[in-house]
Amino acid sequence: MTLQEEITRRRTFAIISHPDAGKTTLTEKLLLFGGAIHVAGAVKSNKIKKGATSDFMEIERQRGISVATSVMGFEYRDVKINILDTPGHEDFAEDTYRTLTAVDSVIIVIDGAKGVETQTRKLMNVCRMRKTPVMVFINKLDRPCKDPFDLLDEVERELQIRVRPLAFPISNGSTFKGVYNLYEKNLSLFTSDERQTADASTVEIDDLASVELDRYVGERYAAQLRGDVELVEGVYDPFDRDEYLRGEVAPVFFGSAVNNFGVRELLECFIRIAPSPRPSTAETRPVEANEPKMTGFVFKIHANMDPNHRDRIAFLKICSGTFERNRNYLHVRSGKQLKFSSPTAFMAEKKSVIDFAYPGDIVGLHDTGNFKIGDTFTEGEKLRFTGIPSFSPELFRYIENADPLKFKQLAKGIDQLMDEGVAQLFTSSLNGRKIIGTVGALQFEVIQYRLEHEYGAACRWEPISIHKACWIESDNAEQLADFKRRKHTNMAVDKHGRDVFLADTSYALALAQENFKDIRFHFTSEF
Ligand code: G4P
Numbered sequence: 264m265t266l267q268e269e270i271t272r273r274r275t276f277a278i279i280s281h282p283d284a285g286k287t288t289l290t291e292k293l294l295l296f297g298g299a300i301h302v303a304g305a306v307k308s309n310k311i312k313k314g315a316t317s318d319f320m321e322i323e324r325q326r327g328i329s330v331a332t333s334v335m336g337f338e339y340r341d342v343k344i345n346i347l348d349t350p351g352h353e354d355f356a357e358d359t360y361r362t363l364t365a366v367d368s369v370i371i372v373i374d375g376a377k378g379v380e381t382q383t384r385k386l387m388n389v390c391r392m393r394k395t396p397v398m399v400f401i402n403k404l405d406r407p408c409k410d411p412f413d414l415l416d417e418v419e420r421e422l423q424i425r426v427r428p429l430a431f432p433i434s435n436g437s438t439f440k441g442v443y444n445l446y447e448k449n450l451s452l453f454t455s456d457e458r459q460t461a462d463a464s465t466v467e468i469d470d471l472a473s474v475e476l477d478r479y480v481g482e483r484y485a486a487q488l489r490g491d492v493e494l495v496e497g498v499y500d501p502f503d504r505d506e507y508l509r510g511e512v513a514p515v516f517f518g519s520a521v522n523n524f525g526v527r528e529l530l531e532c533f534i535r536i537a538p539s540p541r542p543s544t545a546e547t548r549p550v551e552a553n554e555p556k557m558t559g560f561v562f563k564i565h566a567n568m569d570p571n572h573r574d575r576i577a578f579l580k581i582c583s584g585t586f587e588r589n590r591n592y593l594h595v596r597s598g599k600q601l602k603f604s605s606p607t608a609f610m611a612e613k614k615s616v617i618d619f620a621y622p623g624d625i626v627g628l629h630d631t632g633n634f635k636i637g638d639t640f641t642e643g644e645k646l647r648f649t650g651i652p653s654f655s656p657e658l659f660r661y662i663e664n665a666d667p668l669k670f671k672q673l674a675k676g677i678d679q680l681m682d683e684g685v686a687q688l689f690t691s692s693l694n695g696r697k698i699i700g701t702v703g704a705l706q707f708e709v710i711q712y713r714l715e716h717e718y719g720a721a722c723r724w725e726p727i728s729i730h731k732a733c734w735i736e737s738d739n740a741e742q743l744a745d746f747k748r749r750k751h752t753n754m755a756v757d758k759h760g761r762d763v764f765l766a767d768t769s770y771a772l773a774l775a776q777e778n779f780k781d782i783r784f785h786f787t788s789e790f
Pocket residue numbers: 280281282283284285286287288289308309310351402403404405406518519520521522
């Protein structure tokens with residue numbers, strides 16, 4: 264197969280949702296279609312994220328929460344699909360944000376009873392920033408749900424994206440009849456004895472006016488569907504794939520993941536319309552996927568897969584060319600040539616050594632502590648990919664050494680954990696104390712646990728009251744200096760030495776923005 268053919272047949276995406284909307288369940292069903300796993304429910308209690316594959320860290324076992332973001336590859340109708348799993352727990356949202364930098368599209372799962380929830384909104388902000396194409400799957404139609412038109416309106420309003428239903432449900436909850444596929448003009452009938460095993464029976468209904476429809480779903484629901492479809496066709500513009508690819512419109516599907524209902528339709532449409540690897544943006548130029556020379560960047564570092572070693576796995580997203588085992592690549596940041604004798608690919612239940620990988624693929628590289636998030640590998644060009652920012656953290660604590668004899672271990676541990684992107688480190692300009700910023704409270708426990716178990720260091724947390732950290736810059740050097748002088752007690756530097764303003768309250772932040780017009784306040788580290 265040529266490089267171009269390999270690229271064209273690849274789809275790399277993430278499923279995102281608010282916890283409990285059904286992301287894990289949907290992932291499992293997709294893997295079933297791909298034959299990557301064989302029996303529904305084979306994965307213990309439906310939780311792939313709790314399975315052995317992503318159970319890399321002791322802390323996960325202890326807490327039963329997936330701290331990991333793993334990759335699941337499978338083939339479906341000659342299409343190579345890479346699902347990048349994202350942590351279910353919202354405290355690990357930063358991990359999810361970063362994973363979104365490595366995907367070409369996204370499927371958003373929404374609970375039909377609950378509608379759009381906070382976590383979905385936050386994740387969508389990242390997709391919007393990156394213009395990532397999104398598809399929406401409204402789940403749990405077997406339960407009483409909100410009205411489908413209300414849900415569509417809610418998605419448009421809350422996620423700030425136009426929607427275009429490509430399927431439409433017939434009732435929900437105990438009277439859920441099925442889903443009419445507007446794209447293929449067929450009807451999938453829902454029956455409850457299909458639970459967990461087969462996919463639904465589908466009937467072709469070319470003409471909704473036909474009495475056949477009444478026979479399948481009953482007169483009342485047939486009439487309702489006719490009305491609904493008429494409304495859909497009247498209200499929503501025809502689906503335009505280019506708009507979807509530009510991130511302007513989201514096709515919407517309805518179904519029930521746990522019943523494997525509506526999932527095949529989603530998958531079929533996904534492989535047809537979702538983008539294959541898109542060009543990546545580097546500082547100096549855009550990089551096309553079909554360029555012959557290999558380029559890629561590290562978007563995630565995963566520590567301690569083997570608890571007996573402190574080794575890490577760096578997840579490399581291939582952006583262009585063909586990645587080859589045992590070939591020298593330039594690690595751009597260090598200027599060193601490195602080669603990898605056992606790069607791994609991730610399948611649903613196992614990882615295996617690979618000889619080649621193509622744009623869109625994720626390769627696991629063994630790392631002894633030298634790689635950082637955002638590191639670029641090339642065949643010699645000094646490229647640096649952009650679009651892998653740190654996000655402004657929301658929770659802050661001072662970190663103190665709790666064991667004076669282990670100072671070095673603590674410093675090394677903090678350094679490596681920050682490189683992995685577990686949290687962000689700021690140094691106060693006021694007193695030189697180190698401040699850790701995270702997006703979730705659980706992160707502090709993870710850091711403490713890992714410092715102790717992986718680095719033999721002990722830390723103590725002390726409270727600090729900060730509302731938000733933002734990076735600041737200005738072309739007006741005088742105003743910037745004035746700002747830094749006045750806000751001296753609230754200034755810090757990040758690990759790259761860049762100025763960060765630690766606002767005590769949202770009011771203080773708003774006031775600072777108001778009073779210092781020439782200063783730009785950034786909520787991601789890339790600007
Ligand atoms: P998440 O990864 O987004 O957090 O959600 P997950 O798939 O774990 O699903 C959360 C719960 O919702 C699970 O139930 C799951 O079985 C259920 N669920 C998923 N899809 C559907 C659906 O289409 N209809 C209904 N009625 N329920 C659905 P649980 O009781 O928390 O766990 P489990 O014991 O069933 O695994």
